[in-house]
Amino acid sequence: MSANTAIINIDKELCTGCKRCSEVCPVDAIEGNEGEVQSINADKCILCGQCVQICKGYASIYEEIPTPFSKKMHERGMLNTVKEPIFAAYNMGQVKKVNELLDSKDLLKVVQCAPAVRVALSEEFEMPLGTLTPGKMAAALRRLGFDKIYDTNFAADLTIMEEGTELIKRITEGGVLPMFTSCCPAWVKYLEQTNPELLANLSTCKSPQQMGGAIIKTYGAKINGVNPSRIYSVSVMPCTCKAFEAEREEMQDSGYRDVDVAITTRELAQLIKSRNINFLDLPEEEFDNPLGAYSGAGTIFGVTGGVMEAALRTGYEFITKQSIPNVDLTEIRGEEGFRTTEVQVGDLKLKVGIVSGLKNVVPLIERIKAGECDLHFVEVMTCPEGCVSGGGQPKLIFEQDKKVAYENRKAGLYKHDSALEVRKSHENEGVKVLYEEFLGEPLSHKSHELLHTRYKSRVNR
Template sequence: MTNLILEKKGTSVMSNLDPIIHIDEQLCTGCRRCAAVCPVDAITGEAGAPQSIDAHRCVVCGQCVQICSAYAAESAPSLATREEKLRQRGQLPSVREPLFAAYSTGHAKELKEALADPKRYKVVQCAPVIRVSLAEEFGLPFGTLTPGKMAAALRQLNFDRVYDTNFGADVTIMEEGSELISRVMSGERLPMFTSCCPAWVKHAETAAPQLLEHLSSCKSPMQMVGALVKTYSAELDGVDPVDIFSVAVMPCTCKKFEAGREEMNVDGLREVDLVITTRELAQLIKDKGIDFLNLPDEPFDSPLGKYSGAGTIFGATGGVMEAAIRTGYELVTHESIPNLQLDFIRGNEGIRTATVQIGDLELRVAMVAGLQYVSTILKQAAEGTCPYHFIEVMACPEGCVSGGGQPKLLLETQRKAAYQARKSSIYRHDSNQKVRKSHENPAIIKLYKDFLGEPLGHVSHHLLHTKFISRSTKEE
């Protein structure tokens, strides 16, 4: 059941050959709550009977994992059965939460073993929303911001370098913003869709392969950091890339799938060797007995730990779009954007549209939060009638704050309150940053000056861009 099936010179490699989202037939009651939230109708079964997942159609978003309420408690009659299920799920024996019917393949056990290996140079990156959701696992209020405690905990877990996916978000804006400007000016391959949500990308590959040229060619921030860890950072640290074990902490179960994609490699090495979720990180911290609440704040490591406010807001729906406009406006007009807080882009589940005046250009944009809402826009794009230049798509209801690997909440009222608090915390974190535009991040400026050259250049194209593949049934 594990996804760790390959070894290359001492570095574990994830594969997406095996399913990542599962439903335990022994625990499933057939309530079909999972089917109701699946945005691509990948879950089937009769009411009152165990449900099944169509792995081809599934986008690995994990919303079924979040909504599932059928479980076996810790005090279930057969402890041996529980221990076996934990092992099958890739979870640590110390996990005390109930075992729910819907679950994602875990990698905390493999990571614990890797962290104990002195021969490996262990590097970790953390997605923007982990710092506003991790604390919930330790009893703190929804949205509590804990980047410093998180960095400290990761060092106590034995990571050699603690980096930040926010840095990769800033790099993404440099590349994706430049790509958008190029496409708009040439009028080619419009509309352009974002490509940082792997569940959305998998859906596009499955349901609309004829539109793949409309996706940005940019890798996600996670994969960009992974590529830079094994090139730029490795060079700075004087470490052989072969010896680096690259880990990502994500709110998203589909990031496990993304890291295992064949094309996500740099010079023959996996960019990200292993992905764990927010919940798995909390389990590792508890397993080691770390007193998270009383940890002193520690900084992320340089240079891949320095980020702008724009990188931070990637975790909320509309955040990629807002960050791109902050930089795109100034790249096009060579003037400061009048207002950094673009409230008209921020929002909740569903589709939001706007027109943004950038110099002489009227940029028409759309934000899709929740994959079930994208079909109309896909139809328009296929017919050549789509009115937008740039479209952000996030598979989960309110972006990454509501990802399938986030702390689990069973009550709908709790869930909505948590999403709102996490988003508010992200935006406050952005507003408190000294640098709030990706292109003004000193670490990003240095990266391009010393290593990448220029956005869309030869080096960045090699490391930071990719191609997507058709996964249509007819071609399989």
Template sequence: MSNNTAMICIDQELCTGCRRCAEVCPVDAIEGNDREPQHVNTDKCVMCGQCVQVCKGYYPIYEDVPTPISKKYFDRGMLGDNKEPIFAAYNKGQIKKVKELLQNKELFKVVQCAPAVRVGLSEDFGMPLGTLSPRKMAAALRKLGFDKVYDTNFSADLTIMEEGSELIERVTKGGTLPMFTSCCPAWVKYLEQTYPELLGNLSSCKSPQQMAGSVFKTYGAKVNKVDPAKMLSVSVMPCTCKEFESEREEMKDSGYRDVDVVITTRELAHLIKDSGIDFKELEEEDFDDPLGLYTGAGTIFGVTGGVMEAALRTGYELITKKQIPSVDLSAVRGGEGFRTAEVQVGDLKLKVGIVSGLKNAAPVLESIKKGECDLHFIEFMTCPEGCVSGGGQPKLLLDEYKEEAYNNRKQGLYDHDSNLALRKSHENPSIKKIYSEFLGAPLGHKSHELLHTKYKSRKE
């Protein structure tokens, strides 16, 4: 599948033309007339999947539809025994591919899960909205046949080491400011195609997903004594744009495709059900060391403001060499919109901004172009409440569930953070170990080679 292939689609037979999808699309990529089937402009689409979440046009049980439902399952990459209603707006899935690859005895199979998955997955098994279930999730992944169950939270900690160091270097040595976060692939694609003149502001760090993939097939291969050519690297994401990110041509610094295949939270739930695993009754298990150990800072990457808070916890201590007065930086927490905060870091008054919901990005970017923005660092997240509200999360069929679900998922991650013994990325012993044994120093030669990248204009 190339990057030009449509990953977000609208089924012309099921679309009623209500245009709910057009209302939530942050880049006006949904085109069509009222009460007529809509279509996706793939040049504009950033594959955030918010249209998938909001779509209400579903396959009718008692009406004739020209294409049989079994054919629709096949075309969408779904498993044939899916019991849930299917809707007009959908993302093309990879679940069948993962199911087949899990049967391959010659592959060494590793998996990573993003922070937001652990507060969404259990909803598809009838558990309360936002239930935190990381250790049941780890157990389920082992039962599915993965040899190593690692975690994107580990590489979120790794991202903070690199991104925090990059910010400090830019601030102290006169680099391009404000620096933008680069964790969200839909945001990165938007910047490439709409404001390429500001690509110099974007952090050169890969996202945690891609850092993990690069590390799994290099350091991880050495630790596990396996041939990276025989490794299968799967990621489970709350995001429908992560497959696009994994397929970018530059994402192969390990010498192989860093992440081989991506499935969403919803797809993992379907895979667990398909395998006959009783998720609710699973005994809890831990993630594998050393690439599954994480801090509270890695955990909060799944909420809006979380990347910023994690970066400030570590950045403060790297700059001042002193303990941060409080790890709970409530000034950067919040919901959809644009907010700013000032944090005193030693002699530096660090000015930061948080953009949650891509529709709020353009005014901020325009102010930067005009030279009217005096911020040092800005976090951008495409989805309205950050990754907890991602396009690949369990679908909320009734709008009144949305606020409760998003609030509960966010609170679940904050609770997880506050209950962990370690809450700062630089305190993670596995992070210290990977730098001492393999990477060297943040922003060093090896780190630059494996964990950083360059982005390019897509405006033409």
């Protein structure tokens, strides 16, 4: 994707001016009068894709429109096998690049999938809303031609190791508080664009996608015995902003572009269909070790409050040196909005906040700037109920389906978490080996070099 290509767009030929997209935009980036074609203010847009999810203005392959259907698909980076309607609000696709390289014999083709993908992909194949399908997903990726099926859940566990240690260090050594999570790229972009004076509050941890990418092209290259220049690293994400994050100039600490291309859940489904893979008939297969092993904590990153719950499971044991009394921190869980709770961690009363739906962060930011916030740690997710409701997830036309899908997707991830033998990030054997053989320890020089970054102001750029 070139620097001049917009990731989120509105097709002027298909827009009806209904303003649904404007109503759902968390940063008021969509402009235009009702009944008129809408436009996107690129200086405000954070690429979350919620407008893509809500848009109802469409054309089917059977309609006659000024620009031929095939040309529109080409301009949007879509595969020419797509049969679904196309909508006015859309994200620029990356899947054609992946499709072209899947048959290459010169590359080691590696893929990682975010937690929320495995509870939504099935919807594209007429399975019940929110059906959990990690095994079929892994099988589909193998049949597409990927050589290594790794998992962003592994990198989520790795993120907890780094982020939890960073939080403890800030609390005990007088660092900047509250510390914000940095997993959501739309949230990070928003802070850079609106309140860069608070960037010191952001965790320096990269997102799981970017940690995974950096490890795949360093440690992963080592264990697979290949030159990292031969690795083609793909991520499958529920998020339209992940394509932007993968292309940030900071994200090449492996010495290469850490993640070569990020595609959405919808795009993975298009790819599977284009290769005539019968998803429903696929067997249950495993991810490849060691970078495909994950805990329940890594799994729940896909729901609002999941990053916080995962961090507390590990943080509690790091601080107290004792097992957490109850691994299910249900007080952390919830829906769209802003909620706070206190968790007793040894002698420390840890005060945490969870924000889902970006508009809900504005009052909190004002409190922080006024010196009136006493929280230690805050999770922020741009999308209404976390990554399960991301802009790159399967499109849901009817509002009643949306509610059911979000609930089922969340329930699927929590069920997956509770069924796993390992439910804490620091107990992931693959993560342990990674530190023993390669990273040393959390916040080590090597970890800082590969897994941490600094963000910068985007004001007046």
